[in-house]
Amino acid sequence: MKIVKKFHLGRLATFAPNRGLPVYNWVYFKEAFSRDLVFLLAESFGLGKGNFVLDPFCGVATTLLACNQLGIDSIGYDVHPIMLFASRVKLRDYDVEALKPIVRKLVKLKFEMPRVEVPDFVARAFSKSILEDVVFFRQKISEVEDERTREFLLLGLMNAAMRCSWAFKDGAAIKVRKRRVPPLRNELRRQLVRMCHDVEHFEVKSCRTTVKWGDARRTELEDESVDAVITSPPYLGKREYIYAYRIEQEILSLGGPPADGLIGVRDGGETEDFSEVEGFIEGEPLDAKLYFKDMFTAIKELFRVCKNGAKVALVTSDGCFRDGVVEVCVPLSEMAKEAGFRAKRVLVVNRRFCTTPQRKKVGVAQEALLLWEK
Numbered sequence: 001m002k003i004v005k006k007f008h009l010g011r012l013a014t015f016a017p018n019r020g021l022p023v024y025n026w027v028y029f030k031e032a033f034s035r036d037l038v039f040l041l042a043e044s045f046g047l048g049k050g051n052f053v054l055d056p057f058c059g060v061a062t063t064l065l066a067c068n069q070l071g072i073d074s075i076g077y078d079v080h081p082i083m084l085f086a087s088r089v090k091l092r093d094y095d096v097e098a099l100k101p102i103v104r105k106l107v108k109l110k111f112e113m114p115r116v117e118v119p120d121f122v123a124r125a126f127s128k129s130i131l132e133d134v135v136f137f138r139q140k141i142s143e144v145e146d147e148r149t150r151e152f153l154l155l156g157l158m159n160a161a162m163r164c165s166w167a168f169k170d171g172a173a174i175k176v177r178k179r180r181v182p183p184l185r186n187e188l189r190r191q192l193v194r195m196c197h198d199v200e201h202f203e204v205k206s207c208r209t210t211v212k213w214g215d216a217r218r219t220e221l222e223d224e225s226v227d228a229v230i231t232s233p234p235y236l237g238k239r240e241y242i243y244a245y246r247i248e249q250e251i252l253s254l255g256g257p258p259a260d261g262l263i264g265v266r267d268g269g270e271t272e273d274f275s276e277v278e279g280f281i282e283g284e285p286l287d288a289k290l291y292f293k294d295m296f297t298a299i300k301e302l303f304r305v306c307k308n309g310a311k312v313a314l315v316t317s318d319g320c321f322r323d324g325v326v327e328v329c330v331p332l333s334e335m336a337k338e339a340g341f342r343a344k345r346v347l348v349v350n351r352r353f354c355t356t357p358q359r360k361k362v363g364v365a366q367e368a369l370l371l372w373e374k
């Protein structure tokens, strides 16, 4: 297995290049990778019409949307209701001529004071008047009968509300800093007009695209049905998915992911059987043990559903802990070999210092693109 430095790919492993891209930028998701990474991989894997791509950790559907633009059939799974909601809204077809008047009417509605009943952490994230506006528009949108239209409007409201909020994400925590924010109604209008414009101009090719609730450790796909996997699992030690989207969850009236659904995250794991991953976890913290155990299950599942000759590209990173770095990139590739894949290369795309809360450096974590073949 070759380990090669490819730092020029580092930016493609982030959301940054998607910021200016229609539809891809309908939700900002720090953990996403870029459309251009998917385009690059699809080209280098020689993928095209008739192929079937899987993203078992699809997040906000970057892989699926890019496949949609390339005319490649694809399927994605996730266990997080917010990610699934955003993916669904981004991947749908809309009748933009029907949407436009609904948007115009919505943003002109006369304000009526709503009953504001929200949890404290939501109330703290907004000024009183912005919160009243958010609740007012949420109420009006919930009255829209057509599900597609309602969810399109709700995604717009979620984005506009977060831009008008005092909250910001700091790792897994939500912090509040009061600042001047624009009026919600203006932001909502701008957001929805932009989304309508995107729908009008975004080009996709005819192909089958599916996004579903599903656990990457056990999909319902048939054996040997997938030509390629382009994905990025949760990074070790990152607990953002559990807490950081609570305000968005409230706005959308969605719950969080199931307690034992997220890779490597659950209570009471101390007593679990780790014998399958023994060689990878010696001396590691419990979080890492659970992570490697779950990832091994997910990798074996990938092996089952991949056709012979299928290619896998997986973006991941080493984990930062108080006492040092837990290597992930190379161990996951070793696991892939144990599952039956040929682990071809580890392309190191980024390096960063891991620090303690007191800012003491405890090591260097690598972010890498792992390439495997069945």
Ligand SMILES: C[S@@+](CC[C@H](N)C(=O)[O-])C[C@H]1O[C@@H](n2cnc3c(N)ncnc32)[C@H](O)[C@@H]1O
Binding pocket: 029, 031, 032, 033, 034, 056, 057, 058, 059, 060, 061, 062, 063, 077, 078, 079, 080, 083, 214, 215, 216, 217, 231, 232, 233, 234, 235, 241, 261, 262, 263
């Ligand atoms: C790094 S993000 C993927 C980002 C994605 N590549 C994108 O561009 O949006 C990892 C995703 O894995 C999801 N996830 C965590 N545990 C999962 C599981 N057991 N099965 C499926 N998805 C899971 C998380 O909810 C998160 O959306």
